[in-house]
Amino acid sequence: GAGVSQTPSNKVTEKGKYVELRCDPISGHTALYWYRQSLGQGPEFLIYFQGTGAADDSGLPNDRFFAVRPEGSVSTLKIQRTERGDSAVYLCASSLRRRGQGGSGELFFGEGSRLTVL
Amino acid sequence: QQPVQSPQAVILREGEDAVINCSSSKALYSVHWYRQKHGEAPVFLMILLKGGEQKGHEKISASFNEKKQQSSLYLTASQLSYSGTYFCGTEIQGAQKLVFGQGTRLTINP
Numbered sequence: 183g184a185g186v187s188q189t190p191s192n193k194v195t196e197k198g199k200y201v202e203l204r205c206d207p208i209s210g211h212t213a214l215y216w217y218r219q220s221l222g223q224g225p226e227f228l229i230y231f232q233g234t235g236a237a238d239d240s241g242l243p244n245d246r247f248f249a250v251r252p253e254g255s256v257s258t259l260k261i262q263r264t265e266r267g268d269s270a271v272y273l274c275a276s277s278l279r280r281r282g283q284g285g286s287g288e289l290f291f292g293e294g295s296r297l298t299v300l
Numbered sequence: 301q302q303p304v305q306s307p308q309a310v311i312l313r314e315g316e317d318a319v320i321n322c323s324s325s326k327a328l329y330s331v332h333w334y335r336q337k338h339g340e341a342p343v344f345l346m347i348l349l350k351g352g353e354q355k356g357h358e359k360i361s362a363s364f365n366e367k368k369q370q371s372s373l374y375l376t377a378s379q380l381s382y383s384g385t386y387f388c389g390t391e392i393q394g395a396q397k398l399v400f401g402q403g404t405r406l407t408i409n410p
Contacts, residue, residue, distance in 0.1 A: 186341075215398070224302075224387050224400035225342065238396035273341065285330045285349070285391050286398050291341035 184208070186292035188274050194298045195264055203259045203295045207276030214257050215289065216249055217273040225273055231257060232279070264299045271296050301326060303390045305401035312378050312408050320373040320404045322388030331364050331371040332389035332398060335382075342387060345373075350393075375406070383408045 187206040195201055207214050212233055217225035227241040231251045239249070246264075251257040261268055275289040303324045310318050322331060330349050334342040348364035348371060360382075364371045375382055385405045389398040 217400075222403075224403045227397045227399055230396050232396075241397065285347070286332075288344045288347065289332070289334075289342075289389075289398065290344070293341050 186274055186276055186290050188272075188292035188295050190295055191293065192296045192298075194300065196300050197264060197266060199264050199299075201261045201264055201297060203261075203272050203297070205257045205259070205274030205276075205292060207255065207257070207274070208290055209255075211276035211278055211290070212254065213277045213279035213286065214251060215275040215277075215286075216257070216259050217275065219271045219273055219294070220269075228259070228272075261297075264297075266299045269297055269299045301392070301399055303388055303399065303401040305386075305388055305404050307404060308402070309405040310407070312406070314380055314408055314410055315377055318375045318378060318406060320375075320386050320388075320406075322371045322373070322390070322401055324369040324390050326369065326390075326392050328364075328366070328369050328390050329393040329395075330391045331362075332391075333362055333371075333373050334387045334389065334400075335384045336387065336403075337384040345386075378406075378408050380408050380410065382406060 189204045214231040216228040219225045230238045234254045246262045248260045271294040273294045275291045277287045306321045333345040336342040350366045359376045362373045385403045387400045387403050389400045
């Protein structure tokens with residue numbers, strides 16, 4: 183079946199612009215995660231959705247970052263007033279994790295969206 | 301809260317063994333291991349739950365010492381395809397998120 187799909191694969195924008203990154207998880211996966219990965223670093227947790235709600239958004243760096251998942255499937259990560267420090271690969275992952283389940287289970291990652299802020 | 305991995309990088313010849321370590325300062329519920337090749341998405345290898353279990357996947361296995369909050373990934377008789385960056389991810393009991401270490405870059409030479 184289809185894996186996790188992320189669009190765009192590459193995005194170049196200017197400082198101060200608004201950006202949206204989209205994630206389409208594996209069908210039936212209720213849990214969805216956003217991570218940010220800089221060169222040579224491990225994935226940095228941003229936010230975790232269980233269904234439509236954000237179960238943990240403690241990793242969002244500031245109020246310029248916002249994510250939604252209105253129908254419990256596709257998610258959009260929104261970045262306002264982009265800064266050069268936002269440049270990174272933004273990874274989305276999904277899992278079969280159920281509400282109340284103790285752990286995340288296997289995460290299936292997308293190929294990522296590479297964001298470059300000039 | 302980020303787990304610490306060691307070593308940061310390993311260079312081996314094909315057929316040699318490697319051990320990658322992951323440690324946390326927090327009481328852990330689970331440890332995950334993923335491998336990422338350059339320019340690709342991380343790929344799941346295995347999960348270990350608290351209880352000190354050891355798991356294996358062909359020539360790749362791992363252990364989890366719950367008392368020490370440490371996990372080790374063992375790669376035996378390494379193959380060229382094992383090259384990549386290995387990440388451990390840790391979950392704390394009751395927490396919602398999987399936190400990854402900085403990674404260990406493994407290079408296998410012929």
